[in-house]
Amino acid sequence: xxxxxxxxxxxxxxxxxxxxxxxxxxxxxxxxxxxxxxxxxxxxxxxxxxxxxxxxxxxxxxxxxxxxxxxxxxxxxxxxxxxxxxxxxxxxxxxxxxxxxxxxxxxxxxxxxxxxxxxxxxxxxxxxxxxxxxxxxxxxxxxxxxxxxxxxxxxxxxxxxxxxxxxxxxxxxxxxxxxxxxxxxxxx
Numbered sequence: 001x002x003x004x005x006x007x008x009x010x011x012x013x014x015x016x017x018x019x020x021x022x023x024x025x026x027x028x029x030x031x032x033x034x035x036x037x038x039x040x041x042x043x044x045x046x047x048x049x050x051x052x053x054x055x056x057x058x059x060x061x062x063x064x065x066x067x068x069x070x071x072x073x074x075x076x077x078x079x080x081x082x083x084x085x086x087x088x089x090x091x092x093x094x095x096x097x098x099x100x101x102x103x104x105x106x107x108x109x110x111x112x113x114x115x116x117x118x119x120x121x122x123x124x125x126x127x128x129x130x131x132x133x134x135x136x137x138x139x140x141x142x143x144x145x146x147x148x149x150x151x152x153x154x155x156x157x158x159x160x161x162x163x164x165x166x167x168x169x170x171x172x173x174x175x176x177x178x179x180x181x182x183x184x185x186x187x188x
Contacts, residue, residue, distance in 0.1 A: 006050035015044065018147035023052045025151055026135050027102050030093075030127040031056065032109040032165075033137040035174030044139050045106070046076060048146035057096065058106040059089060077106075090125045097130040104135065109184075119184040121158065128154045136165060142173035159185070 010016070031054075033045045049056040057077045064073045065080030073080075079096065081089065093105050107123035127134045136149040149168045154161055162185045174180045 002050040003053065006047035009043070009047045010051060013044075013144070015048075015144045015146060017048055017051050018145045019052060021148065021151070023054065023148075026052070026054050026104055026148060028097065029104050029133045029135045029151065030097075030123050030130070031104045031106045031135040031137050031148075032123050033106060033139060034109060034169050035139070035172060035177070035180040036108050037174035037176040037179040040175055041139055044146060045137065048137070048139070049104070049106075052148075055103050056106050057103050059093075090122055090129065093122075093126045094130040097126070097132055106137075114179055117181065119162075124154060124158055124161065128156065134161075134165075136168050138169065138172040139174070140172040141175045 031049070033041065046056065055077075057079050059081050060073060060078040062080030062082050064070065065078050067073075070080075081092070093107075097103065097105060105126065107126065109119040109123050123134065126132075134152045134154060136152060137147070138149055139146050149171075152161060152164060166182070166184045169184065170182050
């Protein structure tokens with residue numbers, strides 16, 4: 001049903017999927033999707049991954065998953081977290097990945113839809129601690145294409161790996177390009 005909904009949604013908005021790899025390789029990874037500059041990124045990314053058949057999970061305030069319509073958010077892949085107390089989301093995500101080998105956890109690496117000086121590194125720490133790869137998902141509003149550019153095996157050298165990630169994302173245009181910093185990490 002998710003695939004049918006996503007197919008109709010992409011037809012309606014005129015988007016296409018571009019995946020140049022076997023989607024089964026995406027299983028059991030941390031997925032980043034960028035550029036993240038608009039509220040439209042979430043439905044577009046969700047539809048793209050549903051079209052690809054990816055069992056995507058994402059963190060959201062537990063108020064959504066515990067609400068009257070919480071079952072809908074859970075059906076979409078939401079994992080509720082309590083934001084009122086300090087959580088170690090890295091450890092929580094690692095546990096989820098270790099207990100569920102087929103899932104993909106989507107992490108908004110920029111942490112916000114606004115301009116940031118550098119990306120958050122949580123996705124990288126999740127991947128290295130869970131010993132999984134990082135998928136570089138993208139939304140290109142200029143060409144109305146969503147896809148996965150590549151899958152990265154973290155080396156442990158965060159600067160080197162971030163350079164690869166940064167280079168990959170330079171080719172994609174967010175909905176609000178002025179809200180995206182193409183230099184995703186500070187140079188020392």
